[in-house]
Amino acid sequence: MTVVNLNKFRKAKARAEQKAQADENAAKFGRTKAQKALEEARAEKDKRDLDGKERE
Structure with missing residues (x-):
């Protein structure tokens, strides 16, 4: 089982969406x-x- 930092995951996802x-x-x-x-x-x-x- 791998421990995932949800804040980092959310920020990475938000950055990817903004870049797109x-x-x-x-x-x-x-x-x-x-x-x-x-x-x-x-x-x-x-x-x-x-x-x-105009000048003509």
Whole structure:
């Protein structure tokens, strides 16, 4: 018979569940640095284009 510390077991289980949730959220909502930079560059270009059209 093996003695198991229930507190350690519960904490390990909670950590595993939190890690799984974090991985799921990262896949669902996360963007890479390159994706963020591309999106920012496109937004800046759109803003410049719009400003150029307003001045004409």
